[in-house]
Amino acid sequence: MSNNNPSFHLTGLIAAPFTPFDSKGRLNLGVIPAMIEHYKATGVSGAFVCGSTGEGVSMSVEERRAVSEAWREATKGTGIKLIIHVGHNSMPDCCALAAHAEKIGADAISVSPPTFFRPQGIEGLVSWCKQAADAAPGTPFYYYHLSNSGNYKMAEYLPLAAKRIATFGGIKFTNENFMDFGLTMAAAKDRYDILFGCDEILLSALVMGAKGAVGSTYNYAGALYNRIITAFNAGDMKTAAVLQTESMRFVRIFFKHGGMSANKAIPGLLGMDCGPARPPMTPLTGKQIAALKADLRQSGFFKLIRP
């Protein structure tokens, strides 16, 4: 199904799953069904796997295939949409992953730009994306724009990508440049999905018209974010802002405790142990996890995220 099918859209909260590892860093995929149950209980509509949160680039191609297949299997029949991130520094690997994603029936693929060498300008970036997209000619393609991608403007990227990439579906926009976000939304005109990727400031994107979002904290706090969306839709901006500030507060807590590594420890506190982050990230020790838990509890986090 290509994006020429205008009925395909990604909307609502899409979790970017942590990839579960065991204590030795090996894949430990048994926890996935519990994650999906949590998504269903908290109103999460999709899973964006093997991206930044999923430590995609820290895995081998074989591992990424295995993770993708496990998610495909586990999401079947649930209505949870599956987007597979296939970005890689090496284009041959990127294409192999894209073809595999299509073969197993992913709902969409996504590509972030290479981080050692950089595409040259918007032309170079679209050309890079097109090669990957062409390896999955029947699957909607979403560009993954993130803060360390380079200084590309999405409002310039979108028209060119829409013209050149037959399966272009939209952009995962993980960047605080709201002027570029607004201009990109305007250029997308409801035909392409601009999925906002900064959970802690979602409300500032909702007010500009965002209809979908991808993020790591939707793995466990979807209920909170859906309350923000509900308040926003009801015109209760005060409540929406108060709840968004609560989101900022717990994000600040896990940043204080180690950032991404601490974030990855949170599902384990809710019975969905995703294990340690892989190198080059430094996983939290048991003691550090206990301190994180204590801080989160004191802040009211566990009540806050309750469905």
Add this chain to the structure above:
Amino acid sequence: MSNNNPSFHLTGLIAAPFTPFDSKGRLNLGVIPAMIEHYKATGVSGAFVCGSTGEGVSMSVEERRAVSEAWREATKGTGIKLIIHVGHNSMPDCCALAAHAEKIGADAISVSPPTFFRPQGIEGLVSWCKQAADAAPGTPFYYYHLSNSGNYKMAEYLPLAAKRIATFGGIKFTNENFMDFGLTMAAAKDRYDILFGCDEILLSALVMGAKGAVGSTYNYAGALYNRIITAFNAGDMKTAAVLQTESMRFVRIFFKHGGMSANKAIPGLLGMDCGPARPPMTPLTGKQIAALKADLRQSGFFKLIRP
């Protein structure tokens, strides 16, 4: 009047005036009354003079005093509040400007951090600000946080500044870090004013509770932004977002035509000629101004900003 007077607040749209120069780069202050008339006609509540837009750091101390006095004179009895930016790489000059601002009856002063040497951490930054604030002990003090200030977090700055600086009134927050903005708003608790400084994304701050804003485009487009605020307050988010996108569009136009130098040419197209930008900025030629005007007209800009 110190901020211990809890009734002092800065709210609504505050313009950051361009400093008018003649063709030889000398002060040309006769245009100020026309600017103030425009503010009144478009619902602008204050003037933040000698800041970035006002090219404060490109003027001598004597010139900054003259500009400040002209604004003090011209705003008298208008209800337009006057905030004078006194930031300077040299603390003696900064203090002299602060004392002068108090002497002439400024409603508030503001300080941006030095840009050659940098204060060390939040402690160093608050210490820098305190020295300046102490030179105007009867005038509310607002810290000017801007993108090139360094990576200070305002949510950490505010509590320390509020404790140490007797006249602390709030922050001009010209930065896209909305998580820091939200946490700073929460810390300010309506006691301190957090004035948002990125005109083109104002709506994303309004939704987080912003009650005041300082910016260069409020010099001529206050009517548009007040329509955004009105729509927002009425719960009409769709209109608010559409109008905010129009703001992004004309900002994109003047960036294409030269950025700040082009922005400074816009009042002249409305009968309030502010002259060329000073070195190190490169002013637009007459031909370039004509091209800017043509692009703005084609975009519908002149209708858009009509009161």
Add this chain to the structure above:
Amino acid sequence: MSNNNPSFHLTGLIAAPFTPFDSKGRLNLGVIPAMIEHYKATGVSGAFVCGSTGEGVSMSVEERRAVSEAWREATKGTGIKLIIHVGHNSMPDCCALAAHAEKIGADAISVSPPTFFRPQGIEGLVSWCKQAADAAPGTPFYYYHLSNSGNYKMAEYLPLAAKRIATFGGIKFTNENFMDFGLTMAAAKDRYDILFGCDEILLSALVMGAKGAVGSTYNYAGALYNRIITAFNAGDMKTAAVLQTESMRFVRIFFKHGGMSANKAIPGLLGMDCGPARPPMTPLTGKQIAALKADLRQSGFFKLIRP
């Protein structure tokens, strides 16, 4: 042979080979023997394969193995030392490449840090390196420090790496921080090899005691650089500086013509066609190559590099 064998050292000029591709971007390894002949004719002592110049991260693991094997085969019996870069964003792939390098008898391996996620501090960096080094326990390990690696100080890295990594052999130092270079040289005390990696400023490293260097322009200009070394060793600093300036001049030429992509076109002008650079780099067109050639010729480049 581990570095506990104090007789193992890398010295002199070591080329970082371009990986030869055909016009469709597929491996085209037949040109390798000609490259080695050129090395022998110009006094190049080693080959550092699949690094930045070799576009290692733009290839699949399978391709990197094939390239490494071709170089192993072709260097046999030549005295040209073979160093294989095995750095990868994914540690499993990095280890697989390290083990393969050892299996085929590489003289040394090298690892650059991951570029999506970053090791945390010197501890994290050494820990990352140790995992890779341990996968090739009989092969000397060289850390690849380059400008986009992050702000690690090698003078701090070296003592810790030397203590933790049994096979630690030294550092490929591709960075303009000469203070760190000098302090690292002092810490290495002739036991570890600090290979300088910025060809165009080699002389500034020689004077600080550099005994080895790795770089892309040694693929074709080894004769010139050996003349610099000879002049330096003879105490003729004037000649050395003049020749080094000539090196800067031709580097400036290929930067003007496209940087790395243009650099990769140079061997083809000398009968060793390495084909186009891979995405995300943009290869030169035939016309662009002709323009590069004309500029190089006019500058006297082809005479300059003659053995």
Add this chain to the structure above:
Amino acid sequence: MSNNNPSFHLTGLIAAPFTPFDSKGRLNLGVIPAMIEHYKATGVSGAFVCGSTGEGVSMSVEERRAVSEAWREATKGTGIKLIIHVGHNSMPDCCALAAHAEKIGADAISVSPPTFFRPQGIEGLVSWCKQAADAAPGTPFYYYHLSNSGNYKMAEYLPLAAKRIATFGGIKFTNENFMDFGLTMAAAKDRYDILFGCDEILLSALVMGAKGAVGSTYNYAGALYNRIITAFNAGDMKTAAVLQTESMRFVRIFFKHGGMSANKAIPGLLGMDCGPARPPMTPLTGKQIAALKADLRQSGFFKLIRP
């Protein structure tokens, strides 16, 4: 005397004096004669006042005039050349300082670029410099290129500046880009002075032909650096490198103890008390100075710098 006088040159070690303050941060110029005696004893040929080390931008225009006059007075008849840095964010102040420097008979002036707004490209930079230079039409002009100046290439700047600025004398090159240094030296062709500004890596510039240097550590360690120059001139590269490494070691020590603030405390340990650094720098406490002294002593610093 303009640079049209080809006999004017700045060579050898030029100290960038700390500006002496008393404990309250007021000018304390009585120590200047002792500094000059030290220069004479250690072979320092000039003083570059009110630059970075001199905290020029942290002083008012009046203070900068007073400091300049004190240095003019104290250097008279000593053969020590006086270069006055007149760079300022505000061009009117910059010109006033330039005119004053000429009036008091400075041997040369220097200008660093503004740091709030930035000149646009090489054209903008030369245009900025020309305005300042024209305010002192009889005094040689040196551009001050430093790491935080922006990414200008001096090899492009020099030819344009030489053409446009009648008094152009050269560049104070405080940047680690040795390729640009080498190409600039080649463009300067002994007509213009390219004064290297990174003391701790001076040897790497000497080998490329540097004949002059400006730096903060020449205030107290000129004897050491002159030994480096002597060894270099004698062809004894080993000794030169060993001594340069010693320079790196003590620079590392004062960086560990607070950077510039610690550096400014060193003359006081030698009987030339320059007092505390001004805000925004944080001066060392007495206890911190004692710790710095202990570390320096243990490293052999005081013997190392002995004339």
